[in-house]
Amino acid sequence: MKIEQIYTGCLAQGAYYITSNGEAAIIDPLRETQPYMDRLKKDGVTLKYIFETHFHADFVSGHLDLSKKTGAAIVYGPNAAPDFEFISAKDNQVFEIGNIKIKVLHTPGHTMESTTYLLIDADGNDHAIFSGDTLFLGDVGRPDLAQKAASMTQEQLAGLLFHSLRDKIMTLADDVIVYPAHGAGSACGKNMSKETVGSIGEQKATNYALRANMTEEEFIKEVTDGLLPPPAYFGMNVAMNKKGIESFENVFNNGMKAINATEFEVVAEETGALILDTRSNGDFAKGYVPQSINIGINGDFAPWVGALIGDVKQPILLVTDPGMEEETVTRLTRVGFDNLIGHLKHGFQAWLAAGYDVDTVNRITAEQFANEVKIGESKIIDVRKESEYESEHVEEAYSRPLAAINEWIKDINPEEHFYLHCAGGYRSMMAASILQARGYRNFSEVEGGFNAIAKTNVPKTDFVCQSKVLKV
Known part of the structure; x- marks a missing residue:
């Protein structure tokens, strides 16, 4: 046995x-x-x-x-x-x-x-x-x-x-x-x-x-x-498991279609596809295809795709690091995102080489944050889970978990500047990409998140063990 x-x-x-x-x-x-x-x-x-x-x-x-x-x-x-x-x-x-x-x-x-x-x-x-x-x-x-x-x-x-x-x-x-x-x-x-x-x-x-x-x-x-x-x-996944699905091979082959930069923009417009960029948050901040959403492959990728995109029938175009196309497509199929149209051939560098418009995220270091922020005056949004926030956070920061972004984004004042952070930069870049795709440009995202901020002199609340916060 x-x-x-x-x-x-x-x-x-x-x-x-x-x-x-x-x-x-x-x-x-x-x-x-x-x-x-x-x-x-x-x-x-x-x-x-x-x-x-x-x-x-x-x-x-x-x-x-x-x-x-x-x-x-x-x-x-x-x-x-x-x-x-x-x-x-x-x-x-x-x-x-x-x-x-x-x-x-x-x-x-x-x-x-x-x-x-x-x-x-x-x-x-x-x-x-x-x-x-x-x-x-x-x-x-x-x-x-x-x-x-x-x-x-x-x-x-x-x-x-x-x-x-x-x-x-x-x-x-x-x-x-x-x-x-x-x-x-x-x-x-x-x-x-x-x-x-x-x-x-x-x-x-x-x-x-x-x-x-x-x-x-x-x-x-x-x-x-x-x-x-x-x-x-x-x-949606429950329904797929009950009713039956398209074969993995068919979905995989669709996602593995390489689309050159010239066609990529046309296909995006014709299909209404969401552009999903799976590169690291650091690379994404420096430059990305406009309107892309960043969910890095090197993290809890599939669950976050499911949580943030939600609709498994949403058409998706991919931007990945060269060589990561197969891994990305496989992970998406695992959570039922089967409407994959293809990926940008040769990745973001091909987009740059073609001379198309590029967007960036205003990312600052934790040290810049510490020098700029005025506790009690500056608006700070912490997108970590509530349990993380309750265990320790920057004083006067607002808890706005990433998973609930569709609920709290409508309360953002587009005229008021704010700082955005998570624990290490993975989730805050997801939030930043969603905010910018919806027209919000009035923020600074903090590189390294709370882990980096905690090493500065920015005032923080006293640490509370998360097991006590979770009450289990």
Whole structure:
């Protein structure tokens, strides 16, 4: 028996590849299937089942492409009703893969179809669970994402989750391994550990939601407290995972079309495409194609694309560093942004060489900020998360999280100058690009963000540990 966790950092997502005696199973596969096909060929095994823990909201699964290429059956737990052929597993149903077994544990609460898969080894011992978004390390799945589909309140779903955890998972032996679908950084929970593998015993001892003697009322209150609004693309990804999608290869080939600088501007105007520049925030500040939005590939790229662009059907043209086209297109397809028209051939330098207009961002250093700013008079906008802001911030700064920019941008006075910063420059450049695309030019963005500002003499509030701020 072999279990391989295939962890994708930019999504904080874990897929699982399991083999035993010539047969294989894959749990929660990513959209691009070639890496799985390569593993199957290398190991000389046949893919028998593709198990899905639930209808994912934060990424598009590769279950359909993988099933078409291998003939493997797609398995969901109870209550799932997708628009394609699948096996609707019953609670406690057992599937055999080689010498091992996978037992279905229906664990509703995150969603109604949420299912945990228990792996039973060749000796008949409970070995591991693949807990999807039901149980994370340090947290549990948020119960607010499936309210409309389930016609239930988040409190009612949280109540189901309470019983799923205590009746199905906490009854397992302490040495059973826990393989969750996500780790720290995912929007599917609020307090996940950076670790990606744990055990039932560890979680009983450390996970706030698995406390001994915890009442259902206490659980519901704590699990629903402090939930941030889900990213706009979540509902669209759920629909794509239920209804079916275009093949990864077709979408990939569209995104890989190289468009020269002369045609690029014409295509942008004809299609109404959003120009997405994935270069570093430093390079973007120095020069970019006018009206571009900057979301750097070297960061939480795909989740931020989903949060800020939102509509997965939005036509997109790409500007990347040369050689990064394939990586960028792949990451976009993972979160369902399939309307990719192509990318600027040879990148931004080709645009410069063609002599077209270039825009820039007014970026200043932290030292310049310290010399210019007048606390109490100057307007300062901090686009970090509220928890970051509350832990420590520049005195008199306004908290305006990037994720909510569409709400607070309308309150900006275009005649009043302000300073803009995040933690290190990644998020504030996203905000700067959106502001300038909408006609706001009255700001200075601070290079290095709060991390750099903290090293100057600019007055700051006293530091408060973020775990206390989060109240979990």
